[in-house]
Amino acid sequence: MANVRDYRTRIRSVKSTQQITRAMKLVSAARLRRSQDRILAARPYARKMLEVLSSLAARARPERHPLLSRRPEEKVLVVVIAADRGLCGSFNTNILNRARAFLDEQMGRVAGEKARVDVIGRKARDWFRRRAYPVRRTVVDIFKNVTLEEARGIAGDLIDLFARGEFDAVYLVYNEFKSVIQQRVVVEPLLPIPRAAFGPGAFGAGRGPGGAIPGGTEPEDYIYEPDQETLFAALLPKHVMIQVHRVLLESAAAEHGARMTAMESATRNAGEMIDSLTLQMNKIRQASITKEILEVVSGAE
Numbered sequence: 001m002a003n004v005r006d007y008r009t010r011i012r013s014v015k016s017t018q019q020i021t022r023a024m025k026l027v028s029a030a031r032l033r034r035s036q037d038r039i040l041a042a043r044p045y046a047r048k049m050l051e052v053l054s055s056l057a058a059r060a061r062p063e064r065h066p067l068l069s070r071r072p073e074e075k076v077l078v079v080v081i082a083a084d085r086g087l088c089g090s091f092n093t094n095i096l097n098r099a100r101a102f103l104d105e106q107m108g109r110v111a112g113e114k115a116r117v118d119v120i121g122r123k124a125r126d127w128f129r130r131r132a133y134p135v136r137r138t139v140v141d142i143f144k145n146v147t148l149e150e151a152r153g154i155a156g157d158l159i160d161l162f163a164r165g166e167f168d169a170v171y172l173v174y175n176e177f178k179s180v181i182q183q184r185v186v187v188e189p190l191l192p193i194p195r196a197a198f199g200p201g202a203f204g205a206g207r208g209p210g211g212a213i214p215g216g217t218e219p220e221d222y223i224y225e226p227d228q229e230t231l232f233a234a235l236l237p238k239h240v241m242i243q244v245h246r247v248l249l250e251s252a253a254a255e256h257g258a259r260m261t262a263m264e265s266a267t268r269n270a271g272e273m274i275d276s277l278t279l280q281m282n283k284i285r286q287a288s289i290t291k292e293i294l295e296v297v298s299g300a301e
Helices: 004-057 091-109 122-129 148-163 228-300
Strands: 075-081 114-120 135-139 169-179 182-191
Touching: 004 169, 004 228, 075 091, 075 122, 075 148, 075 228, 091 114, 091 122, 091 169, 091 182, 091 228, 114 122, 148 169, 148 182, 148 228, 169 228, 182 228
Parallel strands: 075 114, 075 169, 114 135
Antiparallel strands: 169 182
């Protein structure tokens, strides 16, 4: 049976763990704030990019661009984005389970279909090492500081593969940041660029006879230099790069939010365990004191 000394040792150990989890919570809270600020700062540029592309799509012939060409999905590339570290609750588990279900669905949907995987993050790398899924590329240690250069490198590689016809579609699997306590696993098509990405009216969708947009809201006329097709070809790769950058920022913010929530829960649980151990220790000490008093009284009698 445990004595008072054993309980004191256990309480000191739990208090040390509680200090670590409390510190990790504070660090994650600070990093989450910075990640949220970066997401908010990136949104105006992404929004303006979509406005310009939507305006161009109403005049140019986007079906000629290779990033918009749709082919039968016989070769699919799935980019799985997880974290580099653990201690963030079910963050990585949810992503990897969703990625496994999506890959199994893709591999079994069409006979002979080939699906390959790009993994981003150490946890995804370690998970796929123990499975038979074909991994094409691995990227780690980019969430310490998500930069536009990292996103440009990843997006450029994916664009090159898709334009050469090595893959017919590229999908992203990641955790979307909703709030500090809520993250949502998303499977999102990246290539070919979804035509709905540029909003209603893009690529002729929703246009009436003669190309007019219902409601009489014709797009404003602009003078483009160079021509619309050249601009469209230059902006579409930038759009893909911005989407990759946004997804990396979303995943980083979601990771910090999940870790902050997990560490807060761990700190609270450690406090409850300390209270329980202290109560048990006091009961044992009280029983020991009562026993000694009884022995003294019995000896005196």
